[in-house]
Amino acid sequence: MAPRFQGARRVLSTEQGRRGRLSPREAGGSTVREQCHPADFLDRPAVEVARALIGAVLTHDGVGGIVVETEAYEADDPASHSFSGPTARNAAMFGPPGHAYVYRSYGIHWCFNVVCRPGSAVLVRALEPTAGIPAMVRRRSMEDVRSLCSGPGKLCQALAISDAQNGMPIGRGALRLFLPPTSPTVVAGRRIGISKAVDRPWRFGLAGSRFLSKPLRPGE
Template sequence: MPRRRNINFNADAPQVARDLIGALLLVDGVGGLIVETEAYDMADPASHSHGGPRPRNLSLFGPPRHVYVYRSYGIHWCLNLVCREAGHGAGVLIRAIQPTHGLDVMRQRRGLQDERVLCSGPGRVAQALGITREHDGLPVDQPPFELQPASARTDVIAGVRIGISKAIDLPWRFGLAGSRFVSRPFPVVPMSSASAESAD
């Protein structure tokens, strides 16, 4: 299968979020294909970086190609990949994964069998992959992480982000066209990865 060039994590968050669709993400050999992401930037009032660096969000300010982990609503861990230059404060939330590696491990962690819902939401992704605060700040291209770029033929769709109350009209949610593993359907038309990569 043809592979795309390495993902440029120095790019803007929406570009990185698109480029991550179809990429293979593993944690200790467990994971699958990224099928849904959301982009966040420091100029974005919905982003954790909008108010500047704090102890809780320091990893979001870089360096790029590292992991930012936070707890949502005090319950679920969420996995983000940091982009842009160090100090900027931008990242990509991994919202859904199509499980391909270590399904038995993911099923045990999640307490269910249906592979479609093992990783269909950011909290589910983190639980299935065993993500905790201990992963915060680690590089995504070194163990326990492994990240392989997507196929060049990936078709990407876009829409507004989910579960936020600010900047709700930004079309910064991206997904793999036709995937049954996304957390929620995309009511929009597909755009090819080629056109996505030329955007911005």
């Protein structure tokens, strides 16, 4: 039976995500999406970057989609892996802005983060699939588009992201990030799945999105 692709705005070829820009038709906006330059966009507090990434497009080898949910983790954040300083596991968090920090959660799922300033990063929690959906369906062994990338582990499986991408520069290889053409409406609330600094409203989501890992209401 042919995969059902209801719920996604469009399907991109894997080749389109490798280029330096995405057209409106390819990325669902009224303006061409320019590729992110890490030094210009990511060298600032993770809280700012986490909000600014909503509406961007993330691809790995041309497979990906629109970022609809993120969480910020700062260097002085008790919930951050970097809080106690550099280790072998979190070394990528202390590198230059614009690199990937990929770790395994509970020994099972990979989680993808964008490194900002030293010790700070943004966890990409969910995408709206737009690029290479057939590949995602094969990797996830499911056809529900809304569930393909609705969580950190899910999106890593769908995009084939693992520890092989840990420390990889974004924008100069297989990992690409394209800026949103306009500023979307963003809602903020408390982060989930953590036991420290639980009241900080550092989880961000695209208002009205059906592709979030969990519903996000302002202030929750």
